[in-house]
Amino acid sequence: MRLIDYANPTRFLGLVAKILPWLAGATIVTFAVGLWLVFFRAPADYQQGETVKIMYIHVPFAWLSMFCYMTMAASALGTLVWRHPLADVSAKCAAPIGAAFTFLALATGSLWGKPMWGTWWVWDARLTSVLVLFIMYLGLIALQETIEDPLRAAKASAVLTLVGVVNIPIIKFSVDWWNTLHQPASVFRMGGSTIDASMLVPLLIMAVAFSLLFVWIHLMAMRNEIIRRRIRTMRMIEAAGAE
16 A cells, blocks of 8 residues: 555554554653663763753754654645645644643753753743744644634644744754854764764664654544544534534
């Protein structure tokens, strides 16, 4: 069966039912391995001490805050250009997850910044642009919930999502374009990573674990949204019949 065949909601639900147990198991195992490496193998930093271990959850949250938005942007294109039947479902379900990841990135960054910078918050270019991303998530969620017509809500949120994509490169390159307190890229950079393998490997495993968690939650949310829409359609048909 071709991948495009799963655009059918019924077939998609069947695929999700098969994938979710395996995805849950992979997520739990990856988290177990990652946390074991973080607490029992990853060394403390010579300057930051044990505080550096906040990095192992903060960095994945920050990466996924942007990845979730790019998932929504791809879904927005699917809605506006290809009119994919599941694109709007994907975008709507990714928004709350992205908002949660972004909030946790900001919160863990503040916890990390207090002992390192001596303050919970600064109007740093990276922090400010991530805060804007969080506000954009909240705005998209509010827009989707405000417009009752699903088709109009899908188109409006898709347009706003694509407009907001301009903030993603700002977040990514803010540490290069402006003089900020936030450290520059140290994992994915020209010349290779500046992080020692003893810290880099646990970080990447935790990033994979959180990515699997996102896919797991996203698929469950899409399944629930499809069922919710079917129930809504059935009720509207019943109401029309009663009239």
